[in-house]
Amino acid sequence: QVLLVQSGAEVKKPGASVKVSCKVSGYNLRELSLHWVRQAPGKGLEWMGGFDSEHGEQIYAQKFQGRVIMTDDTSTDTAYMELSSLRSDDTAVYYCALISAPPNWFDPWGPGTLVTVSS
Amino acid sequence: EVLMTQSPATLSVSPGERAALSCRASQTVSTNVAWYQQKPGQAPKLLIYATSIRATGIPLRFSGTRSGTEFTLTISDLQSEDFGLYYCQQYNNWPLTFGGGTKVEIK
Numbered sequence: 771q772v773l774l775v776q777s778g779a780e781v782k783k784p785g786a787s788v789k790v791s792c793k794v795s796g797y798n799l800r801e802l803s804l805h806w807v808r809q810a811p812g813k814g815l816e817w818m819g820g821f822d823s824e825h826g827e828q829i830y831a832q833k834f835q836g837r838v839i840m841t842d843d844t845s846t847d848t849a850y851m852e853l854s855s856l857r858s859d860d861t862a863v864y865y866c867a868l869i870s871a872p873p874n875w876f877d878p879w880g881p882g883t884l885v886t887v888s889s
Numbered sequence: 890e891v892l893m894t895q896s897p898a899t900l901s902v903s904p905g906e907r908a909a910l911s912c913r914a915s916q917t918v919s920t921n922v923a924w925y926q927q928k929p930g931q932a933p934k935l936l937i938y939a940t941s942i943r944a945t946g947i948p949l950r951f952s953g954t955r956s957g958t959e960f961t962l963t964i965s966d967l968q969s970e971d972f973g974l975y976y977c978q979q980y981n982n983w984p985l986t987f988g989g990g991t992k993v994e995i996k
Contacts, residue, residue: 805985815925815933815976817985831984865932873980875923877944879932 772796774866774880781886787854790883792866799847803869805876806840806851808862818851818864822872829872856887891915891979895988901996907965910991912977914958921981924953924962927974927990936975937962964993 777791792804805820819830819840828840839852849866864883867876892915902908912922920940925933935944940960941953950965964971972995977988 814989815978815987817987829983867932869980873921873983873985875935875938875978875980876925876933877935877938879934882932 772802772868772878774868774878776864776866776880776883779884779886781888782856784857784887784889786856786887787852788856788885789850789852790864790866790885792849792851792880794847794849794868797847798844799842799849800844803872803874804842804849805867805869805872807865807867807876807879809865809882810859810862813862816862820869820872824872853885856885858887861885861887890984891918891982891986893977893979893986893988895975895977895991897991898989899992899994901994902967903996904967904969906967906996907963908967908971908993910962910964910975910977910993912960912962912988914960914979917958918979918981920955921979922953922955922960923978923980924951925976925978926971927976929973933976967993969995 773795775793780788782788803821803823806818808816822829841850866880894913896911922940924937927933936947937953940955952963954961975991
């Protein structure tokens with residue numbers, strides 16, 4: 771069974787960057803497609819991007835193009851999502867989640883990492 | 890991008906009753922729709938994929954149907970643990986998109 775464990779909560783100032791990690795256990799990351807979804811307080815779910823195994827590359831939602839970088843460290847089965855130029859409306863819980871064969875549904879999900887952007 | 894519109898925003902239901910949650914896609918997405926349940930402070934949990942296939946361990950009272958671009962999640966005989974937020978998601982096209990959610994609350 772695949773388990774996702776995410777890094778702890780972060781507090782950042784506007785303009786800074788944040789890097790959230792997601793460690794996969796029970797499977798090899800290179801065999802999976804890991805994606806990132808965020809949820810602002812009291813709001814819905816928003817897909818940010820992830821690994822497109824069909825084309826062998828990261829794919830990002832247009833909204834985050836140029837501001838997000840998603841990487842995988844297959845030696846430690848850990849994925850990273852780095853978001854730069856943070857604004858207050860980036861305050862959200864960031865989830866990592868697996869897709870079996872993109873595009874597809876998300877299962878399972880990590881527990882989430884709260885990122886707070888505040889001056 | 891495909892817009893997923895969920896209705897109603899809030900559904901008040903008594904335990905034991907049936908709840909029907911709607912999700913409309915702005916264009917055809919075939920049967921490529923999933924449903925998730927989210928409880929406060931928790932990550933979403935997959936309920937249904939491919940319109941009507943229950944994920945592992947999901948009770949039979951959860952069912953999904955499709956009519957064109959309209960998708961429905963039905964919860965029969967609502968239990969206390971079923972109250973929470975529900976989201977639909979399409980995966981027919983990039984970008985992957987979610988509906989705005991329906992809150993199922995106790996009447």
